[in-house]
Amino acid sequence: MLNATTRRQRLDHRHATSKLRAAISGIGTYLPERILTNAEIEETLDTSNEWIIERTGIRERRIAAPEESTSTLAAHAATRACESGGFDPADLELIIVATITPDHLFPSTACLVQAQIGAKKAACFDLNAACTGFIYATTTASAFVSSGMYRNVLVIGAETLSRFVDYEDRSTCILFGDGAGAALLRASSSGQGVAYCSLGADGERADLLQIPGGGSKNPPSLAMIEAKQQYMQLEGGRVFRFATEMLIKVIREAMDTCGLSRDDIGLVVPHQVNRRIIDAAMRKLDLPSDKWAINIDRYGNTSSASIPIAMGEAYERGQLEPGTNVILAGVGAGLTWGATVVKM
Numbered sequence: 386m387l388n389a390t391t392r393r394q395r396l397d398h399r400h401a402t403s404k405l406r407a408a409i410s411g412i413g414t415y416l417p418e419r420i421l422t423n424a425e426i427e428e429t430l431d432t433s434n435e436w437i438i439e440r441t442g443i444r445e446r447r448i449a450a451p452e453e454s455t456s457t458l459a460a461h462a463a464t465r466a467c468e469s470g471g472f473d474p475a476d477l478e479l480i481i482v483a484t485i486t487p488d489h490l491f492p493s494t495a496c497l498v499q500a501q502i503g504a505k506k507a508a509c510f511d512l513n514a515a516c517t518g519f520i521y522a523t524t525t526a527s528a529f530v531s532s533g534m535y536r537n538v539l540v541i542g543a544e545t546l547s548r549f550v551d552y553e554d555r556s557t558c559i560l561f562g563d564g565a566g567a568a569l570l571r572a573s574s575s576g577q578g579v580a581y582c583s584l585g586a587d588g589e590r591a592d593l594l595q596i597p598g599g600g601s602k603n604p605p606s607l608a609m610i611e612a613k614q615q616y617m618q619l620e621g622g623r624v625f626r627f628a629t630e631m632l633i634k635v636i637r638e639a640m641d642t643c644g645l646s647r648d649d650i651g652l653v654v655p656h657q658v659n660r661r662i663i664d665a666a667m668r669k670l671d672l673p674s675d676k677w678a679i680n681i682d683r684y685g686n687t688s689s690a691s692i693p694i695a696m697g698e699a700y701e702r703g704q705l706e707p708g709t710n711v712i713l714a715g716v717g718a719g720l721t722w723g724a725t726v727v728k729m
Contacts, residue, residue: 406578407523407530407538409727411470411569412705414697415461416684419448421547421562430555437559438682442660446562446685449545456488456497458565459543462693463502466539466567469700477507478535481526483518483542483689485596485718486549487511498541507539515594516656516717518542518689519566520584520725523713526570527579527725536572541565542689549596551616560659561617562685566693577707581643581726583635586719590627593620594718628716629662633669635724636714640670643726645710647672651729652704656715657681657691678704688717705729 422445423434437443449458459482467474482495495509514521519542526538543565552558570578598614599605609615632655640650653676655663660681667674678695687694692713699705707729714724 404574405531405533405572406574406576406580407527407570408573408575408578409568409729410571411466411468411472412567412693412697412700413462413465413467413469414564414566414694415458415465416564416694417447417449417453417458419450420445421448423559426559429552430558432555432559440661441560442681443559443685444682447564448547449563453545454488455484455486455543455545455565456494456501458545458563459484459494459498459541459567460501462543462565462567463498463539463541466569467502470569470571472537472569472571474502474504475506477504477537477539479526479529479538480504480507480509481512481522481538481540483512483514483522483540484544485513485515485518485688486545494543495541504539514689514717514721514723515719516658516686516688516691517715517719517721517723518717519692520713520715520723521721522689523568523570523579523725524582524584524723527582530570530572538570539567540570541567542691542693544688544690546617546686546688549615549617551613554616556621557617557619560686562687564684564687564690564694566690566697568693568696577728579725579727581639582723583638584721584723586721588719590720591718593624593627593720594618625659625662627720628658629665631716631722632658632662632714633666635722636666636670636712639712639714639724639726645726647676649710650676651709651711652676652678652699653712653714654678654692654695654699656717657684657695658686658716
């Protein structure tokens with residue numbers, strides 16, 4: 386059983402007051418050009434390409450150029466999502482950016498994206514749920530749409546994690562990469578769209594994955610920098626066990642609650658946390674590999690960007706045809722977890 390912090394929301398268009406769902410009408414992604422391979426990492430660290438692949442499934446990851454930032458990656462993905470949906474960014478009503486690597490503590494990265502894409506009418510805010518961020522943001526957008534408050538919302542997951550990892554720390558630097566993905570959600574009464582959302586958190590385990598310095602508790606200082614507290618810290622074994630168990634639970638719960646058999650599921654898009662974790666979920670849930678969107682080998686863990694990037698690639702492969710049931714699922718720092726079922 387999920388603990389008491391989990392909240393489940395069945396968004397059924399037949400019972401919602403507005404009879405509206407948030408349907409995905411456009412998807413866009415952006416990956417930086419620079420590729421960091423395992424071979425490059427093993428030149429400076431006591432590791433090997435074989436060890437990294439065996440432990441994580443990662444072969445390479447993308448690294449943002451010096452002139453790029455989270456907002457610029459997000460803006461590229463946002464523009465492509467609007468183009469995919471044939472939608473003018475000037476007509477957007479809300480922009481939500483899920484990120485743990487904002488350009489600044491404030492203003493929000495979403496406001497910077499708004500300016501870059503010309504979405505002058507849109508309200509903007511950032512959301513931090515780490516690797517579960519895109520699911521939290523999609524759930525939030527769905528609530529706005531189903532309530533009737535907004536009819537179109539742009540949800541973006543974007544990260545420049547390479548700026549927050551210590552490349553002398555083998556436990557973290559091999560895992561993370563940069564990128565962005567975006568989805569345009571528009572109000573629909575056709576039955577398409579977000580049909581189910583489940584979110585959860587356990588703050589008592591927040592210290593398992595964190596950046597301990599730079600905030601109000603431990604503000605920037607010479608001592609903080611000398612201790613490398615501006616970088617990500619990870620208790621890998623404990624996070625691995627948690628993520629393996631929770632990813633299976635949230636997907637199974639989504640299937641059970643929505644009455645979905647394995648044949649009803651067109652695609653599962655998991656957070657790209659670790660290939661061994663995803664493989665364990667495949668076995669436990671008895672869902673064949675062709676029903677999973679996996680790209681961790683090429684991009685590593687891009688936190689809140691990983692799910693929309695994988696969705697974008699699935700869309701380009703023709704795996705998100707109208708009527709397809711898609712499960713999005715993830716776990717992340719906080720600790721957080723969540724799942725969403727979307728009917729394309």
